[in-house]
Amino acid sequence: MNSLTLIFTFFIVAAFTNATPSLVSRSQLQMNQYSMLNHTQQQINETELVRGSGSCNYKIDIKTSCSSPEHTTDTIDIIIGDANGNQIISSPDPSMRGSSLKRCTTNPFDLVQANCIGKIYSMFFVRFGTDGWIPESATLYNDGYPPITFNFNYLIPFGVPSGIYNCSK
Numbered sequence: 821m822n823s824l825t826l827i828f829t830f831f832i833v834a835a836f837t838n839a840t841p842s843l844v845s846r847s848q849l850q851m852n853q854y855s856m857l858n859h860t861q862q863q864i865n866e867t868e869l870v871r872g873s874g875s876c877n878y879k880i881d882i883k884t885s886c887s888s889p890e891h892t893t894d895t896i897d898i899i900i901g902d903a904n905g906n907q908i909i910s911s912p913d914p915s916m917r918g919s920s921l922k923r924c925t926t927n928p929f930d931l932v933q934a935n936c937i938g939k940i941y942s943m944f945f946v947r948f949g950t951d952g953w954i955p956e957s958a959t960l961y962n963d964g965y966p967p968i969t970f971n972f973n974y975l976i977p978f979g980v981p982s983g984i985y986n987c988s989k
Contacts, residue, residue: 878908878931878962880943885956885973886924894921894949898929899981900960902938910934921953939965944983947976 880898901907912929920927940960947953955972962968970984 874936876934876936876963878934878940878960880929880931880961881959882921882929883926883956883958884921884923885954887901887952887973888921888923890923890955892921892949892951892953893955894947894951896921896948896953897943897946898931899944899946899983900931900937900940901940901942901944901985903987904938906935906937908934908937940968941984941987942985943970944981945972946975946981947978949978980986 824842878900880900895911897909897911899907899909906932910929910931940962943958943960945955945958952975954975957969957973959967959969968986970986972984976982
């Protein structure tokens with residue numbers, strides 16, 4: 821009889837021990853799903869708010885490092901992206917290419933009437949040329965969001981996108 825009571829007690833303890841974590845996990849899972857849904861809805865609302873205007877203006881101030889060559893014939897393409905993987909790829913106006921990327925200077929580039937994307941989290945450069953242009957930093961201004969600065973200060977390799985993904989929400 822004692823062994824039957826012991827076995828019965830073991831099954832009851834095991835049943836309650838296994839049941840409690842499942843209830844806690846299910847509750848936590850529901851809270852995580854609710855939080856994820858709220859975050860997703862917030863991103864959708866932000867995207868709809870920004871995309872509602874059809875096209876957006878972006879301004880980028882690019883500071884060339886004092887370690888860069890004094891003059892360069894290098895040209896660049898700029899890639900900016902949001903947290904959802906949307907990107908804008910742009911080549912600065914030909915009058916602003918090469919000769920404007922002088923050492924220790926800051927140059928403004930306008931991406932006028934580009935497609936609207938969400939809050940910018942990444943910036944990449946693609947460099948073409950042999951001089952070895954080195955950006956120090958780039959500050960992007962996007963209507964409806966605070967400016968974001970990306971610090972580079974390294975040689976951008978030839979023909980390969982190189983940059984920073986700064987997902988600090």
